Amino acid sequence: MEKIRVRFAPSPTGYLHIGNARTALFNWLFARHYGGTFILRIEDTDTERHVDQAEGLIIQDLQWMGLDWDEGPDKGGPHGPYRQSDRLGIYQSYAQKLMEVGRAYHCYCTPEELETSRQKMLALGQTPRYDGRCLHLSSEQKKELEKEGRQPSVRFRTLGDPVLVNDLIRGEVSFEGQTIGDFIILRSDGRAAYNFAVVIDDIKMEITHVLRGEDHLSNTPRQVLIYQALGFDPPKFGHMPMILGPDRTRLSKRHGATSVISYREKGYLPEAINNYLALLGWSSPDEEEILPREKLVQNFTTDRISRSAAIFDLTKLNWMNGHYIREADPDRITNLCIPFLQEKGYLGVSPETVPRLREIVTSVQTKMSYLSQVTEHVDIYFEEDLSVENDSQSWLEMPESIAVIQALQEVIEDSTEQDLSDGHGLIKRVQKKSAQKGKNLYMPIRIALTGRTTGPELVSILSILGRDRCLRRIAHVLSLEKS
RNA sequence: GUCCCCAUCGUCUAGCCCGGUCAAGGACAUCGCCCUUUCACGGCGGUAACGGGGGUUCGAAUCCCCCUGGGGACGCCA
Numbered sequence: 001m002e003k004i005r006v007r008f009a010p011s012p013t014g015y016l017h018i019g020n021a022r023t024a025l026f027n028w029l030f031a032r033h034y035g036g037t038f039i040l041r042i043e044d045t046d047t048e049r050h051v052d053q054a055e056g057l058i059i060q061d062l063q064w065m066g067l068d069w070d071e072g073p074d075k076g077g078p079h080g081p082y083r084q085s086d087r088l089g090i091y092q093s094y095a096q097k098l099m100e101v102g103r104a105y106h107c108y109c110t111p112e113e114l115e116t117s118r119q120k121m122l123a124l125g126q127t128p129r130y131d132g133r134c135l136h137l138s139s140e141q142k143k144e145l146e147k148e149g150r151q152p153s154v155r156f157r158t159l160g161d162p163v164l165v166n167d168l169i170r171g172e173v174s175f176e177g178q179t180i181g182d183f184i185i186l187r188s189d190g191r192a193a194y195n196f197a198v199v200i201d202d203i204k205m206e207i208t209h210v211l212r213g214e215d216h217l218s219n220t221p222r223q224v225l226i227y228q229a230l231g232f233d234p235p236k237f238g239h240m241p242m243i244l245g246p247d248r249t250r251l252s253k254r255h256g257a258t259s260v261i262s263y264r265e266k267g268y269l270p271e272a273i274n275n276y277l278a279l280l281g282w283s284s285p286d287e288e289e290i291l292p293r294e295k296l297v298q299n300f301t302t303d304r305i306s307r308s309a310a311i312f313d314l315t316k317l318n319w320m321n322g323h324y325i326r327e328a329d330p331d332r333i334t335n336l337c338i339p340f341l342q343e344k345g346y347l348g349v350s351p352e353t354v355p356r357l358r359e360i361v362t363s364v365q366t367k368m369s370y371l372s373q374v375t376e377h378v379d380i381y382f383e384e385d386l387s388v389e390n391d392s393q394s395w396l397e398m399p400e401s402i403a404v405i406q407a408l409q410e411v412i413e414d415s416t417e418q419d420l421s422d423g424h425g426l427i428k429r430v431q432k433k434s435a436q437k438g439k440n441l442y443m444p445i446r447i448a449l450t451g452r453t454t455g456p457e458l459v460s461i462l463s464i465l466g467r468d469r470c471l472r473r474i475a476h477v478l479s480l481e482k483s
Numbered sequence: 484g485u486c487c488c489c490a491u492c493g494u495c496u497a498g499c500c501c502g503g504u505c506a507a508g509g510a511c512a513u514c515g516c517c518c519u520u521u522c523a524c525g526g527c528g529g530u531a532a533c534g535g536g537g538g539u540u541c542g543a544a545u546c547c548c549c550c551u552g553g554g555g556a557c558g559c560c561a
Contacts, residue, residue, distance in 0.1 A: 452522090
């Protein structure tokens, strides 16, 4: 069997988008499953939309996701260069070849002229397509147009025959030849247009499989035509279902966070992003949903990619991320939470000055869907002035509760710091002293220490807070009662 | 408008290719119960879907056609 070679070809116009991330992931999984080669190629022929930092950001995101490539602009390889802007000469020589065999020609139309003709056809209810007016220009006419200052672009010449695309996911798809107009392969400034550059690159880089979004399906016949005109076999195509927003339109900024980096910054784990994205348009043959990356690699085949578009469901991502957080090593989670705690000002000058940081974070590890939520849960350890919430208030109106809190105060006063780390023993003593048990015992303690009816386990709170802060809070709550 | 793709619970999906084992399975969400000093986690259970209409067939979620609905493409963007 031939060695599989696939590529991910982003254009550096911004952050790595969730949809592109899934494309990258599927290609990577496919390559790794079959022991093939995964190539990163930068499609930067669009100088207008080019963003300087974008390539680096995209590379960072891919690395964060753990999608490593075997050939690419940063590491080279036998089929480089891997940036389209460095390959312009290659495209031009192939365009020249097409001109020589009569499958491409100069077009002198201006973008404005093309736009008006497009509008006209649209108004007539026709498929907008180039009318071929420059195909039969004589050399005199060309000279005239060039005198006007027009720089020609190069158009591929279509023949009107239907085009068959054999798609791994969709099966045979046929396109009417008449609906495909002659399209531009080289712009008037000499840069290659997308449909041309991809084909040339995929040929030169010996790409065997092209897995991409369904939005590219209707481009495919154009590309197939180029392969045929050049005498090459097209690679195998697989057009993956789109990812849509909750309103069933293409996922975009107005649906909220759509860049990988925004999820990273909110504290999503790469394994959760990978796992969730894998399930958008693909399912495992064993029907499992929690799939670590090795399992993903092992189970991934294109025949289990679905055909219908999928809606990006943040709720399920949150569940899955929460799952991976719970499963993760506490030290790792602690480290990942530090930036959020610092930003909130909880860590002072340096994380090391906060004792028991690990216990603090792990005491709330089961409660988070994403790591930035850590601050909402650990405020009880850091905020000095804790207000008493409404539903806690009614507990404080009961004399029994106050008695428990007073008992707690006395017990802690008689305790050492060491005793505080043995919360069970300490609470037992409060129980004896106050003669309360169950909720009536624990709720007042919780409220005295945190001002709330919900939170981490009491024993963690006791030991994390320590003797002094416990006493301060108890005194505070009791003083509220008296006033 | 034209071309192309798609159509199973609210959402992601299994099943469809090779029709009967599907009174349609799982997951998220939701509801209830249990566990539990609280919340969360976890466990158990419930509600919930084959878009519509025609065929073919003894039998259709599965095959065919039409309709409807959704998406994509139609650029000197990728």
